[in-house]
Amino acid sequence: MLMSGFDYIWIGLAAYVMGSIPFGLVLTRLFGGGDIRDIGSGNIGATNVLRTGKRSVAALTLILDAGKGAVAVLLAKHFADGNVAALAGLIAIIGHCFPVWIRFKGGKGVATYLAVMSALDIRFGLIFAVLWLGTAFIARYSSLAALVATMGATIGAFVLDSDSMDNAHLIPVFMIVMTGLIWTRHHANIGRLLSGQETKIGQNGKTKK
Numbered sequence: 001m002l003m004s005g006f007d008y009i010w011i012g013l014a015a016y017v018m019g020s021i022p023f024g025l026v027l028t029r030l031f032g033g034g035d036i037r038d039i040g041s042g043n044i045g046a047t048n049v050l051r052t053g054k055r056s057v058a059a060l061t062l063i064l065d066a067g068k069g070a071v072a073v074l075l076a077k078h079f080a081d082g083n084v085a086a087l088a089g090l091i092a093i094i095g096h097c098f099p100v101w102i103r104f105k106g107g108k109g110v111a112t113y114l115a116v117m118s119a120l121d122i123r124f125g126l127i128f129a130v131l132w133l134g135t136a137f138i139a140r141y142s143s144l145a146a147l148v149a150t151m152g153a154t155i156g157a158f159v160l161d162s163d164s165m166d167n168a169h170l171i172p173v174f175m176i177v178m179t180g181l182i183w184t185r186h187h188a189n190i191g192r193l194l195s196g197q198e199t200k201i202g203q204n205g206k207t208k209k
Contacts, residue, residue: 011079015072015088019095019112022102023064024049031057037105040199041188045107047142047201065107066115068092073119082120086174089116093178097185108185110146113178117153120171127156140200143189150179 024044028036033052036044040051046062069092076088096112098104114132118125132149136142157172183190192198 007079008084011076011084011088012091014075015091016095018068018072019092020099020101020106021064021068022099022106023068024061024107025102027057027061027064028052028054033057043107044102045109046111051199062111065096065111068096069112069115070119073116077119083170083174086116086120086171089120090174090178090181092116093181097181108146109178109182110150113150113182116178117175121157121160123160124153124157124175128153136201141193141198142201143186143198144193147183147186147190150182154179 022044024036024046028034028039028049031054033039033049033054036042036049036052040048042048046058046065049061050058052058069089072092073085073089076085093109093112093116095106096109097106099106114125114128117128128149131152132145135145135148139145154172154175157175189198
């Protein structure tokens with residue numbers, strides 16, 4: 001499908017707006033959990049929401065954070081091709097990490113990343129899910145699981161080359177950028193992992209000073 005510059009602009013803008021909705025912040029306040037940015041790591045994602053003890057809110061945050069990435073990709077796939085869909089997914093992740101509504105201080109994009117991968121090619125999502133679950137079960141670190149899973153999904157994209165989609169050979173390239181962004185957002189976690197100070201899954205976070 002031949003697209004104009006305006007088409008790319010509105011797809012990109014829509015992807016950013018969807019990705020930038022801070023569901024973790026909104027839901028935690030809505031259900032009486034206060035400001036999630038003052039709890040645990042201060043992150044607005046589902047892992048930190050879980051540290052409030054509100055499992056249902058954390059699950060809903062996970063679903064909605066994932067859903068916005070999937071919707072961005074599926075809409076772009078409907079109006080364009082796989083390459084544009086991958087770009088829309090990247091922009092949605094950027095929106096989640098840097099939402100304009102809360103001064104560009106957002107989440108780490110893992111749930112959105114998973115949904116973007118799955119919407120592009122379900123095999124990418126399966127690779128991510130298997131690696132994340134396996135690493136989390138063994139090590140009990142959500143951050144380490146995310147790092148391993150994103151790297152594995154990216155390698156998988158190059159191996160599989162998204163051959164189930166036509167004209168989509170730029171997807172692995174966009175995935176490198178997505179994975180690089182996720183790893184960059186986890187720089188503090190990497191430091192804590194190396195020093196043995198990272199919080200494990202299920203361990204409640206303390207209120208930030």
